[in-house]
Amino acid sequence: MYHSRTAEAEVAEELTAVRPDLLPRYTAELPGARAAVLTRLWRAFAHEPLPWVTGRIRGAHSLALRLADGRTLYGPHADPYATGAYVTAVRLDQERHDDPARLMTDLAVPHAAGFAGELGHSVASLALSRADADHPKEWPDSDWEWEQRVVDGHPFHPNCRSRPGFSVADQLAYGPEHRPVVTLGTVAVRDAECLVSGDWPEELRDGHDLWLPVHPWQAAHVLERSSTPWRPAHPLLSLRTLALPGGPHVKTALSARLTSSVRDISTYSVEAAATLSSFAADLATRTDGLLHITRTLGAVTARSPDLAALLRESPEVYAGPGERVVPVAALPATGLADSAAWLAAFARLALTAGLRLLDLGVALEAHGQNLLVILAADHTPVRLVYRDLADIRISPARLTRHGITPPALTGRLITDDVTTLRRKLFGSLVAGALAGTAGSGRALGAALETAVRDLPGTADLTALREGPVPAKALTLMRLSPGHAGDIWSTLPNPRMSSD
Incomplete structure (x- = not known):
């Protein structure tokens, strides 16, 4: 069972050993971190089809949730598109709860204990991230510096900063919000044992050996083997993808649980990489220059999801003179979305490109991590960049209708199901990237x-x-x-909502 403050105390103890200077700031950030995670959790309670919530009663000033065991949970109205921490406490019958992990424990629904532990780690890690946030006011010049500005992680997931298996030292060493430089290693594997897609650079070849880039955490904790130091790199939002200075991005097989699931690089992804990249590059030309899709330069797997890597273009290659490429997840840090006109212009750009590709037959996973916006010198949103094709969906029927030859691919990427295609795009772009940028249902609806x-x-x-x-x-x-x-829910259309 989760005991209140356990994860918080563990992080404090580790901080005392590795970064005692952060301890006072970490302690001061804990209440805000609890509220941020509790807000995300309350959003889920208010809007997700949880089987143990049997009724939702919306009063003039609050929301009451009837639970299957007869208890009632009380809290504020929940704007499903809000990103601010507006829930500081809820009430379970007569007991006040300001700790999301303790609340989950007391609810005692199926699988609550494990989830409570994750929530506790999310709170502690979020407080740690905020305690170490120290960014200059000037706008960054490089893409990886923008990724460091995203301190709070996923804007709607209660596990926004949960990183099970990562010690405080690990988070400080590898989390992009802590601004580290990570030395990637390489592991040599015989080429006959590998599956290669695309072009693998000569720099990572040696006779009959291929050198696979590996994340140092992966080498130590999963592969349990030594690696040869290769090149310094800057971790990006996904943690397992890193930017080589002046070069491509390297997606490593860092198989740690981040927010929802354990990520790896499947053999299927490597097999599809070159074909998918070529197809996507051709399709992007049909957006009249509104959208670029980063090319996959090469992918390799030693036929194991724990030992694989992918090299991808940096989004910066698509920026012109005076332009900046900003991950959508970092837009709140720019303050640009405070302008209703700017937000509407960005929404128009994103929807134009996303809906055009959807009509052609491709649904992008266009959340704030995968989607980037190119800003002109005056900060006008002018074009988009999309990266990471691993979770898009492709409709052969729609492609054929437009005279486009479907790629020679099978498996989970391929579907003609309309609901699946729309869920992929709308769930990531509208309920994700645009909502996270707008920060409220009212602002999103107006945009x-x-x-x-x-x-x-x-x-x-x-x-x-x-x-x-x-x-x-x-x-x-x-x-x-x-x-x-995936399990899906529906949210009220912000264009029809008065929240």
Whole structure:
């Protein structure tokens, strides 16, 4: 069972040993971190199809949740698109809760104990991230510096900063928000034992050996083998992908649980990499220059998800003179979205590109980590960059309808199911990237109202305008360990909501 403050105390103890100077700031950040995680959790309770929530009663000033065991949970109205920490406490019958982990423990629903532990680590890690946030006011010049500005992690997931298995020293050494330089290593594998897709650079070849880049945490904790130091790199938002100074991005097989799931690089992803990259590059030309898709330069697996790597173009190659490339997740740090006009212009750009590709037959996983915006010198959003093709969905029927030859691919990337395609794009772009940038349902609704006026009328646009917005049920997924794949919820359409 989770004991209140356990994870917080563990991090404090480790900080005392490795960074005692951060301890006072860490302690001061804990209340805010609890509120941030509790807000995300309350959003889930209010909107996800949790089987143990049997009724939701919306009063004039609060929300009451009837639970299957007869208890009632009370809290504020929950804006599903808000990113601020507006929930400082909720009440379970007569007991006040300001600690999300303790609340989850006391709810005692199936699988609550494990999830409570994750919530505790999310709070502690978030407080640590905030304690170490020390960014200059000047705008960064490089893409990896922008990624360091995202201190709070996922804007809607209660596990926004949960990194099980990472010590405080590990987080300080590898988390992008702590601004480290990470020395990537390499492991030699015989070429006959590897599957290669695309071009593997000569720098990473030696006779009949291929050198696979590995993350130092992966080498120590999963591979349990030594690696040869290779090159310094800067960790990006996904933690396992790092930017080589002046060079490509390296996606490593860092198989640690981050927010929802354990990430790795599957053999399927490597097999598909070159074909998928070529197909996506050709498709991007049909967006009239609105969207670039970073090319996969090469991918290798030693036929193991724990020992694989992928080299990908830096998004910066698509920036012109005076332009900056900013991950959408970092836009709140710029203050640009405080302008309703700017937010509407960005929403129009993102929806135009996303809906055009969806109509053609490709649904992007366009959340704030995968989607980047190119800003002109005056900060106008002018183009988009999309990276990481591992979770897109491709519709052969739609492609064929437009005279496009579908790629020679099979498996989970391929589907003609309309619901699946729309969930992929709308759930990531509207309920993810745009919502996280807008910061509230009211701001998002106003931006969408303006953005969709001049968009081409398609069935997909009609579904977005008139229906609820699909979103992953992130908390229910964590409480359903036996369920494979995503679980979906729906959120009220912000264009019809008065919240």
